[in-house]
Amino acid sequence: MTTPAVLVTGVGVRCSTASDVAGFTAALRAGTCGIRTVGGDTPGPGPRALAPLDDVDLDTELAAVSGLPETLRRSASRAARRSPQPVRSALLPAVEAWLDAGLHTAAVPGDRVALVVGGTNLSARYVFEQHRVHDRRPAHLAARYALHVQDTDHVGTLSQVLGVTGEGCVVGASSASGGAAVVQAARLIECGAADVALVVGALARLGPLEWQGLSALGALAAPVADGTGEWACRPFDVDRRGFVPGEGAACLVLESAASARARGAGALARLAGYAQRLDANSLSDPSAEGEARTMNAALRVAGLAAGDLDYVNAHATGTPAGDAAELAALRQVLGDESGRPWLNATKALVGHCLSAAGVLEAVATVVQLRAGFVHPNPALRQPVDEAFRYAGRTARPARLEHAMTTSFGFGGFNTALVLSRG
Incomplete structure (x- = not known):
């Protein structure tokens, strides 16, 4: 049996340097760095280097999206109002990739669309924040905490917003989770379980235990001497000293070539090979x-x-x-x-x-x-x-x-x- 070609038909991104793909392209070309020294409200002691993501005002940002159907805007807005930051951050790139792939105008049946989220332990910061609430007044713990604390909340929320009723799962492989999610999504298409697969790389916002653990491991880079934090991350340089955590979320739409042809969708790229x-x-x-x-x-x-x-x-x-x-x-x-x-x-x-x-x-x-x-x-x-x-x-x-x-x-x-x- 011939394995079907897997194409990339949509992309979306939100990170420290851009809130959409157009801005990301410009930031990459310009070499814009989103790393800076942070402190204050960041959990843990002392200044540290971080590429932070601003909290999402989803209603404002959705209103600025050109061509977004009103029903999809309302669905995303409702979901955002009851979701913690990691899920809100994933909504925007997922919606952007959905539109980029043209899935809002040339729809694929919901049960032929899969959703794979890359990431585990995504709620560390949320758990820390809710733990403080619980310590003060246990009865005030959010009623939806039992849902939000699970990584699968991403799958449930995104599938509801986009009407995805095919297969869905969360894939964990530490810092390789995003790559592993792409591999899993490609296999779903190749085996015929789905025609389209959304692959979401989810925001992992560190809590104080994670900060301390990575610091104790000796993995983190210290802020640079001038206090800006910029250039604290120095890949392949003799002066490299550790990694700088970044906050971001992104989405790829993978699709079989046959499905893309049938609905007249263009290919941004082809996933020619993969391995894990x-x-x-x-x-x-x-x-x-x-x-x-x-x-x-x-x-x-x-x-x-x-x-x-x-x-x-x-x-x-x-x-x-x-x-x-x-x-x-x-x-x-x-x-x-x-x-x-x-x-x-x-x-x-x-x-x-x-x-x-x-x-x-x-x-x-x-x-x-x-x-x-x-x-x-x-x-x-x-x-x-x-x-x-x-x-x-x-x-x-x-x-x-x-x-x-x-x-x-x-x-x-x-x-x-x-x-x-x-």
Whole structure:
């Protein structure tokens, strides 16, 4: 049986540098950095580097969306009023991707649409806030707490707003959750369980325990000396010191080529290949061998050789061990072609968006494939390994046909996606 081609027909994003795809494209091209030093109302002691996402005034932002049907606007607005911040943040990119794919005008039956949310432990900050309410007056705990505290609240709310009645699930793979969600959604399309699949990378807003735990692990970058926080995340630089958490949410609409043809939808890109592999390791230390195995497997699925890649959007968190392992893996995969594809890291601009990172960085990859550029990494001053073709301090025009984006997570989770021009 021939496996159906899987296309990207819609994208949506919201992060520290932009509230939609048009703004995200401009911010990527300009090298706009959303990282800054925060404190005060952020849980935990002392200043820290963060790429924060402002709270959503969904009614105002929905009113500004061109072409949004009134019934969909009302449904999203009602859902927002009773949802916590992580779900509200996912609504906007999901609606944007839905419109971008034209699903509001050339509808697919609801039971042929699937919904896969990437991320687990998404409610840590919400739990912390509600715990304080409970400590003061237990009876004042929100009546819907038992629903909102579950990650599946994203699936329930988004499916209700968009009328999705096909398969739905939450996929957890640590920081590779977004990539794993794309893999799961693609398989649903390939096996015929769905014609369309929304993949949502959900906002993971850290609570004080998570901040402290990551700090104790030695994974977090400190704010830079001038107090702005900008350039605290330095992927592939000899001066890299850790990762900077980012807040964001993103959505990809995946669709079978047959479905897209039938309703006249254009392809933004093609998901040419993918892979997910484990390292058999419960700890946080990365494995170059495991990452290389995963990238090679994705290339095999795509039917491409390493020399066919024009661009790699690397996981590249800015941690000493993580970046070293990824560069070693890329050397294994690319071999003599190491200096050919452009190499950059979107986390340098928007921080590490944790559960959402894999989907958000896939959107960034699609944007660059279509617009023909590679975004800069302005914080990269002295590369660890000069063998690679790093993006510089300004955007570069580039004819990109095939790109790879990677996501790796604590506990030995590895994912790689290969995206090709539509």
